[in-house]
Amino acid sequence: MDDVTIRLGARGLSKAYGAVEANRDISLDVAPAQIHAIVGENGAGKSTLMRCLQGIERPDAGTIIVDDNEVTFTQPQQALNLGIGMVHQEFMLAPDLTLLENLVLGDEPERVSLGVLSRVDWGVARTSGETLAAQAGVTIDWSRRSASAPVHVQQFVEILRLLRRGTRILILDEPTAVLAPQQVDDLFALLRRLRDGGTTILFISHKLREVTALADRVTVLRRGEVTYQAAISDTDVDTIASHIVGGGDSSVAPVRRASNRSSVGASVFDVTGLSVPSIDKSHALHDVHLSVKEGEIVGIAGVAGNGQDELVECLVGLRAPGDGQVRLRDADITRASNTERRARGIAYISADRRHEGLAIDASVEANVIAGSQRSATLKRGYFLSAARIRALARDRLERLNVTFGSLKSPASSLSGGNQQRLVFARETDGDPSFMMAAQPTRGVDIRGIEAIHRILWDFRDRGGAVLLVSEEMDELLALSDRILVMSDGRIVGEVEGDKADPQSIGRLMVLQDREPEPAHV
Amino acid sequence: MSDQAIAQNNGVVPDAIGKGFAFVFPFIAAIFVSGLALLAIGENPVDIFVLMANEAFGTERRIAATLSAATPLLFTGVATAICFRSGVFNVGVDGAFVLAGLAAAYIGFTLPAAFGVSLIPMAFVFAALVAAAWLYVPGYLMAHYEVDEVVSTLMLNFVALGIAGYLVNGPLLSELSGNNVTPLIHEAAHLPRLLPPSTLHAGFFIGLLMVIAYGIWTRRTATGFEGALVGLNQRFSRAIGISVPGAIILAMVLSGIVAGFGGASHAMGQLHRFVEGFSPGYGFTGMAVALLGRNTALGIFLSAVLFGALASAGTTVQFFSDIPLDLVNIVEGTVMIFAVVEISRLAWRRRRKAA
Numbered sequence: 051m052d053d054v055t056i057r058l059g060a061r062g063l064s065k066a067y068g069a070v071e072a073n074r075d076i077s078l079d080v081a082p083a084q085i086h087a088i089v090g091e092n093g094a095g096k097s098t099l100m101r102c103l104q105g106i107e108r109p110d111a112g113t114i115i116v117d118d119n120e121v122t123f124t125q126p127q128q129a130l131n132l133g134i135g136m137v138h139q140e141f142m143l144a145p146d147l148t149l150l151e152n153l154v155l156g157d158e159p160e161r162v163s164l165g166v167l168s169r170v171d172w173g174v175a176r177t178s179g180e181t182l183a184a185q186a187g188v189t190i191d192w193s194r195r196s197a198s199a200p201v202h203v204q205q206f207v208e209i210l211r212l213l214r215r216g217t218r219i220l221i222l223d224e225p226t227a228v229l230a231p232q233q234v235d236d237l238f239a240l241l242r243r244l245r246d247g248g249t250t251i252l253f254i255s256h257k258l259r260e261v262t263a264l265a266d267r268v269t270v271l272r273r274g275e276v277t278y279q280a281a282i283s284d285t286d287v288d289t290i291a292s293h294i295v296g297g298g299d300s301s302v303a304p305v306r307r308a309s310n311r312s313s314v315g316a317s318v319f320d321v322t323g324l325s326v327p328s329i330d331k332s333h334a335l336h337d338v339h340l341s342v343k344e345g346e347i348v349g350i351a352g353v354a355g356n357g358q359d360e361l362v363e364c365l366v367g368l369r370a371p372g373d374g375q376v377r378l379r380d381a382d383i384t385r386a387s388n389t390e391r392r393a394r395g396i397a398y399i400s401a402d403r404r405h406e407g408l409a410i411d412a413s414v415e416a417n418v419i420a421g422s423q424r425s426a427t428l429k430r431g432y433f434l435s436a437a438r439i440r441a442l443a444r445d446r447l448e449r450l451n452v453t454f455g456s457l458k459s460p461a462s463s464l465s466g467g468n469q470q471r472l473v474f475a476r477e478t479d480g481d482p483s484f485m486m487a488a489q490p491t492r493g494v495d496i497r498g499i500e501a502i503h504r505i506l507w508d509f510r511d512r513g514g515a516v517l518l519v520s521e522e523m524d525e526l527l528a529l530s531d532r533i534l535v536m537s538d539g540r541i542v543g544e545v546e547g548d549k550a551d552p553q554s555i556g557r558l559m560v561l562q563d564r565e566p567e568p569a570h571v
Numbered sequence: 572m573s574d575q576a577i578a579q580n581n582g583v584v585p586d587a588i589g590k591g592f593a594f595v596f597p598f599i600a601a602i603f604v605s606g607l608a609l610l611a612i613g614e615n616p617v618d619i620f621v622l623m624a625n626e627a628f629g630t631e632r633r634i635a636a637t638l639s640a641a642t643p644l645l646f647t648g649v650a651t652a653i654c655f656r657s658g659v660f661n662v663g664v665d666g667a668f669v670l671a672g673l674a675a676a677y678i679g680f681t682l683p684a685a686f687g688v689s690l691i692p693m694a695f696v697f698a699a700l701v702a703a704a705w706l707y708v709p710g711y712l713m714a715h716y717e718v719d720e721v722v723s724t725l726m727l728n729f730v731a732l733g734i735a736g737y738l739v740n741g742p743l744l745s746e747l748s749g750n751n752v753t754p755l756i757h758e759a760a761h762l763p764r765l766l767p768p769s770t771l772h773a774g775f776f777i778g779l780l781m782v783i784a785y786g787i788w789t790r791r792t793a794t795g796f797e798g799a800l801v802g803l804n805q806r807f808s809r810a811i812g813i814s815v816p817g818a819i820i821l822a823m824v825l826s827g828i829v830a831g832f833g834g835a836s837h838a839m840g841q842l843h844r845f846v847e848g849f850s851p852g853y854g855f856t857g858m859a860v861a862l863l864g865r866n867t868a869l870g871i872f873l874s875a876v877l878f879g880a881l882a883s884a885g886t887t888v889q890f891f892s893d894i895p896l897d898l899v900n901i902v903e904g905t906v907m908i909f910a911v912v913e914i915s916r917l918a919w920r921r922r923r924k925a926a
Contacts, residue, residue: 368809368810388810388812389812389813389814392811392812393812398810402806405804405807406806406807406810407807407810408804408807409800409803409804409807409808410804411803411804412799412803412804416796416800420796420800420807420811421811421812421813423793423796423797424793433787433791433792434790434791434792434793434796436790436791
């Protein structure tokens, strides 16, 4: 069929944004029918490289190669025409259309060709959908509304949609981020089948185990440069990890497990029979019971969108509970406002750092003292004292070693890890007794993750109680003394931290998944 | 220009590079555009601009006229900025200003003259109460029922004008003079004139006091800090324990108090009565003042003086040249357009919040 040696490649590709060199002299060869993984820390240049390969960005220097020929993209359409398609982290499906409508959206088969007046031939659409699904070895209920379809099915439809448009080179940006372990297996099976059928796949990931399980070759980016390339058969997780971090010094994935169970004390935070109705599109909670003790980290595992966000909001006082009770030590705080809960010693690490954890446009100083603005320690006489504010801000930031330029710079000028450390610096001051930590390391690079895990351990070792909601299995396993599994708004299982393994938790996560109800109209 | 939106605020948003440029730019643009207009009608722009500068700042009397014209803008500018920095797009300052003027005048001519100077504080307090209550309503509706404050405050302006128009032509109509005016307030209740024969009066200092108090509120108080955070990010503010409805209502009420003082100052110092057409859009010019001043105390002061200069130069420049008043309106309008470019950013922020 074709004798090309390089299906997609780059030669000496460089791209700078101002003074920041996002990509420097990157060369890359992806052979036809190969799965090639790109790994690297946040900010290593993965996204920039993908944007160049798709024609969204024009490189400053270097060339892109498609089918052994040098090409120059001036607009994304050209890359599309050459068969390069990308599945983004956020799916691009229209939620209210059916999966079939989404499949053909923008390129509908026409029954009668009359320009804008053409009628869509749904028979042909369905046939092409079913053919594609059969080729990919998946079954899809095409008449289902896409918003109600399971996440991995939505992802399949995204992929099939690109294939239908003639995509031969598939780029996937962290495709497993939202999937449960079983769904990941299904996705990998699909990708392998596509590869065996001749599709070339470029796959961005943070998760090294997935990379070694799926990819044929791996390229490591670090600070905009390629630091390592190898066939998967010639390498292993530790080698790849050392190149991601650089210097080959430290081990990477969070490996230290929770310890020191002897210090677990009295119960700090108790939830009994908590139920929350579903409002708008939020998920309902059903009869949730949990308790967190002094010196304990309790993890909550679950596929995203099974009520974790609602639980978190309810526990910190940002969402009204329907039924049940929440107690902090001896006090009933079920109806207490968020303000009152904070005053009683609840710290909150928001999963949405950019929009809820921080006021990203406000200064570092304002962000780190926010919430304490009414405290008497910041005042001199009736008014706030600039000097005292500065002193408190510095004190908090230094305690957690936050690296910042100036107190007056916007919080957005900090790196992701430092932004999150800033949040911890604010939230852990004043010795809270309970910390609600939601996705504490989301969007943080490996070094930052280590630092944040250390903060959480320190907090626990000083007798703090932590409820940790995370989508990162490694993180839950490394940090938690107990892991609760959440599915469909319920706690469906509990595993002791030292007995937990990804498989058993993963099974619990999807065990309760309701069978997709038929959505035929 | 800086990439902070309209709700930017002192102390909380980092000082943006080019803040000064952001302030000067609308004027450069305005001078350029009106220069073109002058060339088109065959005038030498340089001569005219020199004349205008002289008419605004040339002599003590002209400076007094400029500051007199700036006085109401100090109040309305601060009243608007209080809301804008908290993310509340209050366009109802004009209505509050008008009702407050009527309320102050009412105190000034109905209470017995025997109250003497104490009429002044009474009138200010009453005016502030009326205006604060007036803006409390859209504030409450916005905070608790998500009623769009742009619509409610804009509409309330018409209601305010209607109420004032009815009262001044009916129950409160002066028996001595013709239509549309209330009786004059007692002499004892007049704010003292500073540089007679100019109309500059002590209200100017009250306005300066408002600007200073505003600066202190934004930088040195907890509620000022909270207002700024609410203006930047409501979700964050809520999560950090700030009462967002409380901050919104407070901004509206404070805005009402300042607008109320402004109305009282204008009634007691400038006109000495209430007349229909009491405000030729001071509330709206106040929006331009707040926007151009980037919600900072110093910026508001400078913008108010500059708009005051345009107004005072505009009225006299036509006596000394063939320049029609419309030219001054062009300058004023151009400055406003370029200053108000920031409004579109607020609209964008609102959409993003809604999304």
